[in-house]
Amino acid sequence: MNFDFSDDQKHLKGEARRFLEANCPTTKVRVVLNDAAKAYDEDLWKAVAGQGWMGAAIPEEFGGLGLGHLELCAIAEELGRAVAPIPFGSTVYLLAEAIMLAGSQMQKQAILPKIAAGEIIGALATSEGPGAPTASSLQATVSGGKLTGVKLPVTDGDIADTAVVLAKENGQAGLYIVDLNGAGVAREMLKTLDPTRDAAKLTFKDVPAERLGGAGEGFDLLQQIHDRAAVLIAFEQTGGADRCLEMARDYALERYAFGRLIGSYQAIKHKLADMYVKNELARSNAYYGAWALNTNAPELPIAASAARIAGCDAYWYAAKENIQTHGGIGFTWEVDCHLFYRRSRQLGLVVGAPRAWKERLLSQLERRNAA
Amino acid sequence: MDFSDTSEEAEYRETARAWLEANAPKEGLKPDRTGGADLDHHRAYQAKKAAAGYAQISWPKEWGGPGGTQIQQVIFSQEEARYNINSAYFSIGLGMCLPTVIACADEATKKRFVGPGLRGDEIWCQLFSEPSGGSDVAAARTRAIRDGDGWVVNGQKIWTSGAHYSDFGILLVRTNTEVPKHKGMTMFWVDMKSPGIEVRPIHQMSGQKGFNEVFFTDVRIPDSQRLGAVDDGWKVSLVTLMNERLSIGAGTAADSGAFIQLAREATIDGESALRDATLREKIADWYVQTEGLKHTRMRTITALSKGQTPGPENSIAKIISAKQAQDVGAEAVDMLDQFGIIRDPDISPLGGLFQDQWMAGPGSRIAGGTDEILRNIIAERVLGLPGDIRVDKDVAFKDMPTGR
Structure with missing residues (x-):
């Protein structure tokens, strides 16, 4: 063991x-935060590509390093810790995973090497307004190989080259690969809670779309992609939450109030202990998710749900209580606390809110108990 | 990252499994904590384990143990858990008291106690807590006064698990009141049948009687029963408490299965309670916590198998599991609406399991380190935050303010 x-x-x-x-x-x-027109750190993106990280889990035959998902998890934790302002998740956890999961040999050959080389940015376009899309609410439509509809918001939609889009065709939901640089795509940059990770409104009018996976498999595939991304994001969340705990601890060890270090007050100590407990639970759940992802275990849906729920909970708690530990200075633009506060919510929503994942976990448990 | 055994581990597991198949009581073993007839069954099984080298597997040979590894202990415990066996009668002695005796006593004393302890012939209790000091163990007032080649002890201990059926105990007493409190205590081992020791069960709020008060009236203890130096008892007690922490990692987290079963059967607004969105969200949270603890334990076991020593990270288990048990109990009782006020094993669902859990909740959050003390431990030993500003460190024990 x-x-x-x-x-x-x-x-x-x-x-x-x-x-x-x-x-x-x-x-x-x-x-990136201070410049509204700047969507991501292009230099960092190139440097990360130079490290080969985009292709860490992509097989060598498609231009990747062929390492595996555990290696990608290790990288994800560090990107989360650094609140990296790059479209890594959209490109690697979502687009690359979607193609590896459901792509034809040709689709893999067309897209994966470009991801591995850092030549393209990806996006997953599902939302069409408030709430998660459902079979009955879905509006975007593919007809005769052409996509029409509106996706809002799409993380990294303003900079992505290739998107996987959820749309219906003949009344059935499917996933479609779309080149965003072609004609008929209108992009509108949105204002977001976390401007270091951008989002856009994408409007499609008769844009060529190629189906990914089978007809009618849209929601099923989407869930599988989300499961895989949720584990990787859980590592980013763990990395970010751990960094918040370190910041809070360091500040508690240098700030004096009423003649003593604030870290000597139990009100602060217990808050940081709670942070530590949540972070450890998140890390352990993420590890189990990593094992399930790497071995493609049948436990993946349950493990991914648990990793996501624990990761969202830990990062949110650590991010908000880090600011609280800092007091007034933590509420200023100059101190870094808010970078993590923003990112915790961005990651907490990007593949669906915890509420939906809790419901998903329960249905999975019911199914398992019935079996 | 994988969950499979190494070939040596697999071999050990196979042997342990075969041994358990032949020797473990099929009906399980749950202590009723009376120390009556039920104890004989536990002793019979414990003696078999000792003979086969399965009692305290990681105890070194020089202690009289089998000299195995921590990971072998974990493997055996995992396999034994299938048989629903609870060895609580012996766990305090083997997990805490005897390691302390072994660390401090001479060869003859070690030889005298290790064998009978491993076989379950003799049971030990830990006499630390007092009415004047629960979390603050060093506030102990029970007094030992030198008298010739021995000591005379007067005072009272409390919350002593199993004192009513224990043969021996380790006892922390005040030997010097002129120095600050941590510097004036001494540890002894004591025969629980010594004249002047009286054990009275404590009636808990849950209705059960698992703990005791132990009164000492002019109890004579020979100096040869001293563990460690005079006035050095605090250091000795840390040996005991360190062993307590090591054994925490073996604990198990709650299983959400019973709650889901109850929720399926109970109804809210005419529908199965399991369809209630609020409840579903809570069950999901509990499940994720329980899984988190389970996998944290896996990480601990991995560290053990690499020969590392697990640290105080283990404190997180009880912080989560005790509060969760109380919350689950409360939620389960609420789910039944007015029917929840009934606490009768014949009428209440699942034999009143959750009513009992709700009643036991406050105790779990206090025993073995309160929620608050455990948070202090994490804050100070894991995160490196400063200890509390102390007003009792440099004051002679006799001059310390006390409530009453």
Whole structure:
């Protein structure tokens, strides 16, 4: 029994941390935050591509490193810790996973090598307004190989080259690969809670669309893609939550109030202990998700749901209580706390809110208990 | 990352499984904690384990143990768990008291106690807590005064699990009141049948009687029963408490299965309670916590199998599981609406399991380290935050303010 990352994987994680400390200090995150027109850090994106991270889990025959998902999890944790302002999740956790999961040999050959080389940015377009889309609410339509409809919001939709779009065709929901650089695509950049991760409104009018997977499999595939992405995002959440705990602890060890370190007050100590407990639970659930993802285990839907629920809970708690521990200074633009506060909510919503995942977990448990 | 055994681990598991198949009581073993006839069954099985090298597997040979590894202990416990066996009668002695005796006593004393302890012939209790000090163990007032080649002890201990059926105990007493409290205590081992020891059961709010008060009236203890140096008892007690922490990792988290079963059968607004959205969200949260603890334990076991020592991270298990048990109990009782006020094993669903859990909740959040103390431990030992500002560190024990 070995429920831990291997020495090689830990080494990779250490390398990733050093790389991001050098190439992605929060001053770089702030450049994206402060410039409304800047969607992501292009230099960092190129540098990350140079490391081969986009292709970590992509097989060698499609231009990737062919390492595996555990390696990708290790990288994800470090990207989360660094609040990296790049479209890594949209491209790697969503687009690449979607293509690897359901793509034909031709689709894989067309798209995966470009992802691995850092040549394209991806997106997954599902939402059409408030609430998660359902079979009855879905409006976007494919007819005669052409997509028409509106997707709102699409994370990284303003910069993506290729999107996987949820739409219906002959009344059945399916996923479609769409080139966003072609004619008929209108993009409108949106204002977001976390401007270091952009989103857009995409309007499609008769845009060529190629189906990914079978007809009518749209929601089923989407769920499988979400499961895979949820595990990877859980590692980003764990990384971010751990960083919040470190910031709060460091501040509690330097700030004096009423003649003593604030870290000596139980009100602060217990808050940070609770943060630690939630972070450990999130990490352990994420590890189990990583195992399920890497081995493609039948437990993946349950493991991914648990990883997502624990990851959302831990990051949200750590992000808000980090600000609380800092007091007034934590509420200023200059202190980094809000970068994590923003990102915790962005990651907490990007593949669906925890509420939906809890319901999904319960249905899975009921199914398992019935079996 | 994988969940399979190494070939040596698999071999050990196979042997343990075969042994259990032949020797474990098929009807399970649950202690009723009376120390009566039921104890004989536990002793018979414990003696078999000791003879086969399955009692305290990781105890080194020089202690009289089998000299196995921590991971072998984990494997055996996992396999034994299938038989619904609870060895609570022996766990305090083997997990905490005897390691303390072994760490401090001379060869002859070790030899005298290790064998009978492993076989379950002798049971131990831990006499630390007092009415004047629950979380603050070093506030102990029970007094030992030197008298020739021995000591005379007067005072009272409390919350002593199993004192009513224990043969021996380890006892923390005040030997010096002129120095600050941590510097004036001494540890002894004591025969529970010594004249002057009186054990009285505590009637808990849940109705059960699992703990005791132990009164000491002019109890004579020979100096040869001293563990560690005079006035050095606090350091000795840390050995005991460290062993308590090591054993916490073996604990198990709650299973959401029973709650889901109850929710399926109960109704809210004419529908199965399991369809209630609020309840579903709560069950999901509990499940995720329980899974988190389970996998945290896997990480601990992995560390053990690599020869590392698990740290105080284990404190998270009880913080989560005790509060969760109380919350689950409350929710389960509420789910029954007015019917929930009934606490009768013949009428209440699942034999009143959740009513009992609700009643036991406050105790679980206090025993073995309160929620608050456990948070302090995490804050100080894991996160490195400062200890509380102390007003009792440099004051002679006799000058310390007390409530009454």
